Amino acid sequence: MLRIIVLLAVLLTGLGARAAERDLVVGVEELEYFPLYAMREGEYVGAARDILDAFAAARGYRLVYRPMPIKRLFAELAAGGIDLKFPDSPFWSAETKQGLTVSYSKPVIAYIDGVMVRTANLGRGADGVRTLGTVAGFTPYSWLDRVKSGSVTLKENPRMELLLRQAAVGHVDGAYVSVAVANHVLATTLNMAGTLVFDPGLPHTRDHYMLSSATAPQVIAEFDAWMAANGSLIRSIKDRYGAEKGVE
Numbered sequence: 001m002l003r004i005i006v007l008l009a010v011l012l013t014g015l016g017a018r019a020a021e022r023d024l025v026v027g028v029e030e031l032e033y034f035p036l037y038a039m040r041e042g043e044y045v046g047a048a049r050d051i052l053d054a055f056a057a058a059r060g061y062r063l064v065y066r067p068m069p070i071k072r073l074f075a076e077l078a079a080g081g082i083d084l085k086f087p088d089s090p091f092w093s094a095e096t097k098q099g100l101t102v103s104y105s106k107p108v109i110a111y112i113d114g115v116m117v118r119t120a121n122l123g124r125g126a127d128g129v130r131t132l133g134t135v136a137g138f139t140p141y142s143w144l145d146r147v148k149s150g151s152v153t154l155k156e157n158p159r160m161e162l163l164l165r166q167a168a169v170g171h172v173d174g175a176y177v178s179v180a181v182a183n184h185v186l187a188t189t190l191n192m193a194g195t196l197v198f199d200p201g202l203p204h205t206r207d208h209y210m211l212s213s214a215t216a217p218q219v220i221a222e223f224d225a226w227m228a229a230n231g232s233l234i235r236s237i238k239d240r241y242g243a244e245k246g247v248e
Contacts, residue, residue: 022060022061022062023061023062023063023064024056024061024062024063024064024083024084024216024219025064025066025081025082025083025084026052026063026064026065026066026082026083026084026085026086027066027068027073027076027077027081027082027084027085027086028044028048028065028066028067028068028073028085028086029067029068029069029070029073029087030067030068030069031070031135031160032159032160032161033046033160033178033181034046034181034184034185035047035180035181035184035241035242035243036048036087036109036111036178036180036181036209036241036243037049037086037087039067044065044067046241046243047109047237047238047240047241047243048086048087048108048109048209048243049065050237050241051108051109051234051237051238052086052211054230054233054234054237055222055223055226055227058226058230059222059226061219066082069137070136070137070138071137073085074092074093074096074097075096077096077097077100077102077212077214078096078097078100078214080214080215083213083215083216083219084211084212084213084216084219084220085211085212085213086108086209086210086211086212087108087109087209087210087211088102088104088209088210088211088212089104089207089208089209089210090102090104090210091141091207092139100214101214102212102213102214103212103213103214103216103217103220103221104210104211104212104220105210105211105212105220105223105224105227106210106224106227106228107208107209107210108208108209108210108211108227108234109208109209109238109243109244110206110207110208110244110247111178111179111180111206111207111208111209111244111247112178112179112180112198112204112205112206112246112247113138113140113142113176113177113178113179113204113205113207114176114177114179114198114199114200114202114203114204114205115129115132115174115175115176115198115199115202115203115204116164116167116174116175116177116179116182116196116197116198116199117167117173117174117175117196117197117199117202118167118168118170118195118196119194119195119196119197121173121174121199122197122199123199123201125201125202126146126202126203128173129146129152129173129174129202130151130152130153130173131152131153131154131155131171131172131173132147132152132153132154132155132172132173132174132175132176133154133155133156133157133163133166133167133171133172133174133175133176134154134155134156134157134163134175134176134177135156135157135158135159135160135163135177136156136157136158137156138176140154140176141205142203142204142205143176143203146203155171155172160177160181160182160185161185161189161190163175163177164177164182164185164186164190164192164196165190167196168192168195168196174199174202175196179198179246179247180242180243180244180245180246180247182196182198183198183245183246184242184245198246206247211223
């Protein structure tokens, strides 16, 4: 009899723990952006996943990752179709967020979005860039003035590795990308380490990826508090993946 009571207590405790969990839908980019994030065999993976999962485990949340194209992600954020979005920034897709109250976390992962060029073209300056390659859906904010004036033409590619190949063979003058991601792809997927290099003399953006929400500001506040208390854990995850290599 005692054994039955104990088993029932364990079962009820487990059910209670599961009931206490709250599902949160996290909208993520349907992109190969490893080591930061990527979809592999239907699973969201990378440094961002490990950081978010560690937070969820500590706070009793169950995260449901929902990959989408970039433009749709912003529409879902505005419509309340997702609870959280990663990555995000107050400067991204301002027109879609107009009139919307969005909460942003403290910085999660530092990044540089800049132009990778062939080594022979390093230091030629912005006037030497006539065609600029980007990943489809990404906006090269630091180049918008030149794009609007017509001095630079954008060429989009849906995949990072194909974009980098275009830059390596000269089909575009440079590739506007995340520097850490580009270096990883060049060294691993393409086996072309050093073929393209980041040109710090060209317009670029140095900032941080953040977690955002239009419906759950309290979760963003919890995430900030968790990050403040777990700096060493977050640093170890980023170092293990090389998420900020060449950035900080």
